[in-house]
Amino acid sequence: MNPTEIDTSLFKRLRFVLVETSRAGNIGAVARAMKTMGFSELVLVTPKCAEPLTDPEAVAFASGAIDVLGNARIVGSIGEALEGCNFAAAVSARLREFSPPVWTPREFAAHAAAQAELRPALVLGNERFGLPNHIVEQCNVLINIPANPEYSSLNLSQAAQVLAYEARLAAIGDGIDARGVGFHGDAASVAQIEGMYAHLEEALVAVGFLDAGNPKKLMPRLKRLFARTQLETEEVNILRGIARQILKHTPPR
Structure with missing residues (x-):
């Protein structure tokens, strides 16, 4: 895939939004999860940690993704975080009585990748409390990651990694090489x-x-x-x- 194709694909359209994150290390880890899958737009809504973009723990957990961390925007409301987006997906392990339609990460990724005009956002909540109902209700869909029903709790950055992975697969499409990364020669006739x-x-x-x-x-x-x-x-x-x-x-x- 050449750079021009990437610029008009899901890699540049998808935004990750973290709401009221408590630990700076988790913000850094999410930045790393995003960069490993080719995504870069990160927005923080009223983070509860001081100096989340320069905190030593955030920098350490970001590892080689300092650029994603350093370019993250900090805003004061979910409305500001979603400006320019026309499709928002709340991510939660807890289903709500009055929630939008529930999708899997794969369903969201396929939908987002297929429509070039879509400007989607993935909204992830606080490590302890998740997303408040009023934010979930503002989103188009609720993403629930299929997990062990006896223990379905994922760390914030782990959830972001699952979502970024599915989004990358959907963006790359059927051209992905199932044998992995590395040199491959021409197929024999x-x-x-x-x-x-x-x-x-x-x-x-x-x-x-x-x-x-x-x-x-x-x-x-x-x-x-x-x-x-x-x-x-x-x-x-x-x-x-x-x-x-x-x-x-x-x-x-």
Whole structure:
């Protein structure tokens, strides 16, 4: 994804709002959770800790996300915090009798990512008391993180991390590489893979591992095995190199 695409995506549209946070360390930890997932807009509503952007605990917990912490805005009301937003989601482990519709983090993320005109906000409350009812009632939806019903309490930064993770997955879309971060080469073509299978079969016959007159299901099973690996061109070349060396050093049968 290039920088232009990110600038118009959920990464720049999503705002995290913390209401009356007590511990400076939790503010720093939320900043870190946000940055690890590519988000940067943080707003604090009447934090209960002094100097939350420069407090040593906040700085320590923010780790490499000092820029997110330092650029956070401090406001005096939820109205100010939500200025410019047209969709707000309250985050709470406690369901309310008169709450807006209850969504999961994944439902919120999918909805927010799909609509470029949406300016969404995630609103998280105080560590001990959560969000007051009057703030929840101002939001469009209430997000409840599915958790162990016998112990569903998440630390503030843990909840923010879950939400940021789901939002990142929704923003990236189906292009995410399920195998993780790291170098990946070009995917091998069907023709390259079929050529490898023929070369490998020839080598297996040469060493007597495969009976050409009675092959049974060996090659189909090998094909199924390799199909699960999503072979890359370089990997196909390695396997063909192995087959080549086997044939080179195996006398004709």
